[in-house]
Amino acid sequence: MKGNKIMRATETLISTLREVPADADIVSHQLLLRSGMLRKVAAGIYTILPLGHRVLLKIEAIIREEMNRAGGIELLMPIIQPAELWQQSGRWDVYGPELFRLKDRHERSFCLGPTHEELFTELVRQEIRSYRQLPLMLYQIQNKYRDERRPRFGLLRGREFIMKDLYSFDIDENGLDLSYRKMYAAYNRIFTRCGLDFRVVDADPGAIGGNDTHEFMVMADTGEAEIVFCSACDYAADVEKAPCPVESQTAPAALQPLQRVRTPGTHTVSEVAEYLGIPAEQVLKILMYVTDDEPVAVLVRGDRSLNEIKLKNYLHTNVLEIADEEDIAGRFGLPQGFAGPVGLGGRVRLLADNETKNLSNAVAGANEPDFHYRNVNYGRDYQVEDFADFRLAQEGDICPKCGQPLQLKRGIEIGQLFKLGTKYSKAMGANVLDESGREIAVVMGCYGIGVTRTLAAAVEQWHDQDGIIWPSSIAPYEAVIIPVGQHDSLQADLAEDLCRQLTDSGIDSIYDDRPERPGVKFKDADLIGYPVRIVINRDSATDGLVEIKWRASGAVERIPKDTAAAYLRHKLTTDDYPL
């Protein structure tokens, strides 16, 4: 490839900020603003500037290649969707204020699509008649809109964002499984190629069938999701969804006689434990909740946290709020901080976490101020309606798959695979005729990647105090060329020549020809995060050497200018940059 136009910094828009913009709080938001890749237009709505746009295009290109490789067919759907389709699926009413709604001049209702299940299902309903036309995997890369209550974290949670969404259409569950596996493999390839450190998480391991939905999470300390994962096997799960198997029980202790003790002013588990000189895990913690209809009390071990999602799923309730002091006194008739299961029978619905069943000679509130019971034992001293898994997983728990201890890390969700089944096809009548001429509902899956979110997540993961450290596969440019003396035409010519050589050999390069001092260009190069920086100085003209500095490692090498293109090409395509 010869004769490519080379990119000069003076011919594009590079506007970096020295200071951290006041309304950016997390590092990806700050660095994307400072490096001149992003500007805010309104809360949760952004312009992606030329440098950021190049990153976006590279991520999209990787996604396209892998979707196409896996058999996906690209199309483009509108952002504006008619209300009727959403009414057919039933989601017009349930989606709530998060749906951007609008009306045209004829008072017809539309929305800005937060997702596209309806449109894809409608398309297949209209176009697909026979099982012979399946399987089919259709996808698009398109803007999505969600009127978030609180947009935040910059691109990580905007009101407008770009998503790749693919929908698979099969005649049966086996077909869906196959489509799902193809997407699973494709997602692994995509995020690996993007240079991200990610984990695949069982999003709903409790569901029958096991592998119904997976989330792809980028590991980053600033992530909004907490993930437990096994150090020994490949198990990983969202902490809120991770099941908590009960650890094997040591021989039960001999039951001691129930004993009422005075524990003045000990309202919390840690206060009680400290006062009585016992570990927190010997305390039975009781939590009171208000639900749709009746109040519910739940027991967990004193050193554990209750997982409200598990409780909510168990109760099938819409409302689930922890009872405040007023509720506890009023609805439950109990003293806050001194409630317990003993003698609670019949007064309130009582559930308990599995783990509490094996707790012998525990401490629990005596249901009167300033008193607890010692040696409380299930069966003898209290009954519960049911035992179930109600606790929140935590670091050090045992892996449900292999029994080894779990670790805890934070992550950012960038992709999700989901088996929809026939939910939408049945609601909207997307049927085909099978081999026997029978009409069957199409079996669907949906597979999303947050494209803009992936961009931000990459920055969250790859940065240092000087700026972004782009993986070379998604960097806005792979290399920047900086002549130390921009005014020296000899150096400038060398720089331009080198930029042309690199560009011609397929290395995405930019020549920083701005009339700035070298220090400014170095700072900007670090901030923008070009993987490779090439510096040309006065000596380069005579000795023919240029300096190469790698952004990730900081390593510096001096090599002959004319071998730079071949050398970099080799390094960038074979090394595991930047890991």
Place this chain on the structure above:
RNA sequence: CGGGGUGUAGCUCAGCUUGGCAGAGCGCACGGUUCGGGACCGUGAGGUCGAAGGUUCAAAUCCUUUCACCCCGACCA
């Protein structure tokens, strides 16, 4: 939607308590000196102080209303 906070020059912020000429640093323009990690000197441009109303001789400053934005929570990808 509940709680908290902030709106003053392109950016970061001071000034507000106690009303009295609208400020600093950075950036920008021009001239000069510089030129391997955000140079220096000089000159200059740039603001309806978020908006509306009120109090006052006088409002960035006090009062009311409103809008925008940020943070925590709830919710969510």
